[in-house]
Amino acid sequence: MTAPTATILPLDPFARFRAATRARIGLGRAGDALPTPALLDFQMAHALARDAVYGTVDWDALSDALPLQATGPVIAVHSDAPDRATYLRRPDLGRRLDAGSPARLHAAADTPCDLALVIADGLSAAAVQRWAAPVVHEVLARVPGWTVRIVTARQARVALGDPVGLALSATLAAVLIGERPGLSVADSLGIYLTYDPRPGRKDSERNCLSNIHANGLSPALAAEKLVWLMTEARQRRLTGVDLKEEAPTLETTRATDPLPPVP
Amino acid sequence: MASFSRQAGGQRHTFDSLAAVMACASPRRSGDELAGLAADTDTRRVAARMVLADLPLKIFLDQPLIPYETDEVTRLICDSHDAAAFAPVSPLTVGEFRDWLLSYAATPQSLRALAPGLTPEMVAAVSKLMRNADLMAVAGKCRVVTAFRTTVGLEGHLSSRLQPNHPTDDPLGIAASTLDGLLFGIGDAVIGINPATDNLSACMTLLSMLDEVRGKYDIPTQSCVLTHVTNSLQAIERGAPLDLVFQSIAGTEAANRGFGISLSVLAEAQDAARSLKRGTAGNNVMYFETGQGSALSADAHHGVDQQTVEVRAYAVARAFDPFLVNTVVGFIGPEYLFDSKQIIRAGLEDHFCGKLLGVPMGVDVCYTNHAEADQDDMDTLMTLLATAGVNFVIGVPGADDVMLNYQSLSYHDILGLRHRLNLRPAPEFDGWLARMGLLDDSGRLPPPDQPAFRRLLG
Numbered sequence: 001m002t003a004p005t006a007t008i009l010p011l012d013p014f015a016r017f018r019a020a021t022r023a024r025i026g027l028g029r030a031g032d033a034l035p036t037p038a039l040l041d042f043q044m045a046h047a048l049a050r051d052a053v054y055g056t057v058d059w060d061a062l063s064d065a066l067p068l069q070a071t072g073p074v075i076a077v078h079s080d081a082p083d084r085a086t087y088l089r090r091p092d093l094g095r096r097l098d099a100g101s102p103a104r105l106h107a108a109a110d111t112p113c114d115l116a117l118v119i120a121d122g123l124s125a126a127a128v129q130r131w132a133a134p135v136v137h138e139v140l141a142r143v144p145g146w147t148v149r150i151v152t153a154r155q156a157r158v159a160l161g162d163p164v165g166l167a168l169s170a171t172l173a174a175v176l177i178g179e180r181p182g183l184s185v186a187d188s189l190g191i192y193l194t195y196d197p198r199p200g201r202k203d204s205e206r207n208c209l210s211n212i213h214a215n216g217l218s219p220a221l222a223a224e225k226l227v228w229l230m231t232e233a234r235q236r237r238l239t240g241v242d243l244k245e246e247a248p249t250l251e252t253t254r255a256t257d258p259l260p261p262v263p
Numbered sequence: 264m265a266s267f268s269r270q271a272g273g274q275r276h277t278f279d280s281l282a283a284v285m286a287c288a289s290p291r292r293s294g295d296e297l298a299g300l301a302a303d304t305d306t307r308r309v310a311a312r313m314v315l316a317d318l319p320l321k322i323f324l325d326q327p328l329i330p331y332e333t334d335e336v337t338r339l340i341c342d343s344h345d346a347a348a349f350a351p352v353s354p355l356t357v358g359e360f361r362d363w364l365l366s367y368a369a370t371p372q373s374l375r376a377l378a379p380g381l382t383p384e385m386v387a388a389v390s391k392l393m394r395n396a397d398l399m400a401v402a403g404k405c406r407v408v409t410a411f412r413t414t415v416g417l418e419g420h421l422s423s424r425l426q427p428n429h430p431t432d433d434p435l436g437i438a439a440s441t442l443d444g445l446l447f448g449i450g451d452a453v454i455g456i457n458p459a460t461d462n463l464s465a466c467m468t469l470l471s472m473l474d475e476v477r478g479k480y481d482i483p484t485q486s487c488v489l490t491h492v493t494n495s496l497q498a499i500e501r502g503a504p505l506d507l508v509f510q511s512i513a514g515t516e517a518a519n520r521g522f523g524i525s526l527s528v529l530a531e532a533q534d535a536a537r538s539l540k541r542g543t544a545g546n547n548v549m550y551f552e553t554g555q556g557s558a559l560s561a562d563a564h565h566g567v568d569q570q571t572v573e574v575r576a577y578a579v580a581r582a583f584d585p586f587l588v589n590t591v592v593g594f595i596g597p598e599y600l601f602d603s604k605q606i607i608r609a610g611l612e613d614h615f616c617g618k619l620l621g622v623p624m625g626v627d628v629c630y631t632n633h634a635e636a637d638q639d640d641m642d643t644l645m646t647l648l649a650t651a652g653v654n655f656v657i658g659v660p661g662a663d664d665v666m667l668n669y670q671s672l673s674y675h676d677i678l679g680l681r682h683r684l685n686l687r688p689a690p691e692f693d694g695w696l697a698r699m700g701l702l703d704d705s706g707r708l709p710p711p712d713q714p715a716f717r718r719l720l721g
Binding site (some may be wrong): 011014017018020021022023024025026027028029031032033034038042043045046049050053076088089091092123168180181182183184185188 | 428662665679
C-alpha cells in the first residue's frame with residue numbers, strides 16, 4: 001500500500017499577500033476541512049487566549065517590578081466579584097469594590113493626588129503581567145512633580161477605577177487593564193482615563209488607548225499619548241468624547257455594533 | 264397592573280406582570296440574571312411557562328410590554344399590525360399556537376400569510392414554549408426570499424457573507440481575505456467589511472475597492488461597508504458605489520437612540536439606496552445586525568427580557584424590507600449568553616423568531632474568547648441552523664476575525680456544510696462559480712487547480 005499524498009499545492013499562491021494581513025488566509029484544505037497543522041495552530045491560539053482570561057496575575061512579581069520610590073506602596077483592592085466565573089457573568093460586581101477595599105484606600109489617602117494608576121487584571125492576566133510595569137515606568141518618567149498612587153485591582157472592570165479614584169481624591173484615574181484576548185494577540189493592554197473619577201461615570205466620559213502589545217503600541221508611545229491626554233484633561237477639566245477628536249488612539253472595536261468590548 | 268399566579272410543582276408562583284411571566288419563562292441565560300429578571304429556580308421557570316401557555320395570544324395586543332406613548336418601536340408594532348392576517352390564530356392561547364405551528368396545517372404558504380398578523384411579543388412568547396427541535400422544525404417551514412444581485416433564502420440554498428476585515432483596513436490585506444473566500448465559493452449574500460474607523464472618506468475608499476473587485480471578475484454579488492447609517496447616507500450623496508445600507512438595530516426606541524438612529528433615519532436611508540437602482544435581481548437594500556443583550560447594555564430594556572427585546576428588533580427590520588438580517592449571537596459576550604448551551608439556544612431562537620415574522624434571517628455563528636464555547640460548539644450550531652434553513656452565515660479566513668477579535672465560521676466550515684447537506688449558494692453566484700471553472704462535475708467545489716488560482720489571483 002502506498003502512503004496517502006496530501007493535495008497541497010506546491011507553491012503558496014498567497015505568498016505575496018501574507019505580509020499585508022495576519023488573517024488566516026491560504027490555509028489549504030483536507031477535503032473541505034482544515035489541514036492538521038492549521039487546525040492545531042488555531043487550537044493553540046485559542047488555548048492561549050483562554051489561559052489569558054482564566055490566568056491570574058502574579059501580583060508580588062508585578063509589584064517588585066514597579067517604581068514605587070515616588071508613589072508609596074501599592075494599595076491592593078478587590079472587586080465585589082469573588083471569582084472569575086462570577087466576574088464573567090456579572091460585570092456590575094466587577095465595577096464595585098468589595099467590603100474590605102475602601103478601608104485600605106482611605107488609610108493610604110491622607111492627601112489628594114493628581115493621578116491614581118489602577119492596574120486591573122481585566123480579561124487578560126498575561127497582558128497585565130507583561131506590559132503594566134513597563135507602561136508605569138514610562139508614564140512616571142514623564143510626570144515629574146505629580147502626586148501618583150498605584151493601586152492593583154483584582155477581578156476588576158474599567159469602571160472600578162471610579163470608586164478607587166474617588167476614595168483617593170484623585171484628579172485623574174488611569175486604569176491599565178487586560179483587554180479581551182483575540183487569537184492573534186492574547187496579551188494586549190488597554191488604558192482608560194477618567195477625569196474626576198466617581199461612580200456613575202459613563203464610558204463616553206473616558207478616553208481609551210488600546211492595543212498595547214508587541215505588535216501594537218509600545219509602552220513608550222502609549223505613555224506619550226496618555227500623558228498628552230492627561231495634560232489636556234487637567235487643563236480642560238474633562239475626559240471623554242470632547243477630547244476624542246484630538247486623541248491619537250488606535251481602536252479596534254466593532255464601531256457600530258451592539259457592544260464595544262470594554263473589559 | 265395585573266398579576267399572574269399558578270399552583271405548580273407543589274407551590275404557588277406569582278408573577279407581577281406580563282413582562283415578568285415572559286422573563287421567567289425564558290430558558291436560563293446570564294443576561295436576564297444580570298438584569299435581575301430571570302426565574303430564580305427551575306420550577307418557577309416551568310411554572311411561568313405554564314402560565315404563558317394558557318394566556319391568549321391576543322393579550323399581547325391589549326397589553327404592550329413597553330408603553331405605546333413612550334416608544335416608537337411599540338407604535339410601529341401596534342400601528343402596522345394586520346388584524347386580518349392574525350384572524351386565523353386569534354382565538355388561540357400561546358400553548359395552542361405552539362401546537363398549531365408544529366402541525367401539518369401550518370404550511371409554508373399559511374405561515375407566510377400569517378406573518379404580518381404576528382407581533383414580536385407573540386413570537387417571543389411561543390418560542391419560550393419550544394424546544395430547540397421545535398424552533399428548527401417551524402423555522403424550516405418559513406422561507407423568506409430576498410434579492411439584490413443574488414437571490415437569497417431559496418429552498419436548498421445556503422448563502423454566506425464574506426467578511427474580509429483588517430485591523431487597519433489595509434487594501435491588500437482585505438483583497439487577500441476576499442480572494443481566499445471567493446475560492447471557497449463564499450460571498451453570495453454579501454462581501455461585507457467592518458471598517459476599522461467610521462471615517463467617511465475611508466469608508467468610501469473601501470466601497471470603491473470592493474466595487475472594483477466585483478466588477479473586475481463580474482461577480483454577481485453585493486458589497487457593504489458596515490458603517491453608521493448616517494455615513495452611508497453621506498456616501499450616497501457623494502456618489503459612492505453603495506449597494507446595501509448597514510445598521511445595527513435594537514428593539515426599543517431608547518436603545519436605538521444609543522445607536523444614534525431612529526425609524527425615520529432608516530426610512531431616509533432606504534429611500535436613498537433604492538433610488539440608486541443598483542440591484543439587478545431585486546431591490547432589497549437594507550442590511551441589519553442585532554443581538555440579544557444590546558438593549559440591556561444600553562440600559563434601555565424597560566424591564567423586558569433580552570430575547571423578547573431582540574425579537575422587537577426584527578419588527579424594526581421588517582418595516583424596511585431588508586435584504587439581509589443577522590443576529591451576532593455569540594459576539595455580545597458571556598454576561599448576556601454565558602456558554603455554548605446559551606449561545607446555541609439563542610441562535611436557534613433568533614433565527615426562528617425572525618423567520619416567523621417574515622424577516623430574511625441569517626446568523627453570525629460565533630463566540631468570544633471569554634465565553635465558554637469553542638469550535639466544536641460552532642460545528643453544532645451551524646449544522647442545526649443549516650438544517651433549519653438559515654438564509655446565510657458569515658465566514659472569515661480560518662474562523663479568526665483579526666479586526667474584531669472573535670471567532671466566526673471559517674470558509675472551510677461553510678463549504679463543508681454545503682457539501683454535507685447538499686445546499687448550494689445563491690443561483691446567480693452558483694452560475695458564476697461554474698463559469699470560473701471552480702466547480703467539478705458533481706457541482707462540488709474542490710481545491711482549485713493552478714489555472715483557477717491564476718485567473719483569480721493574477
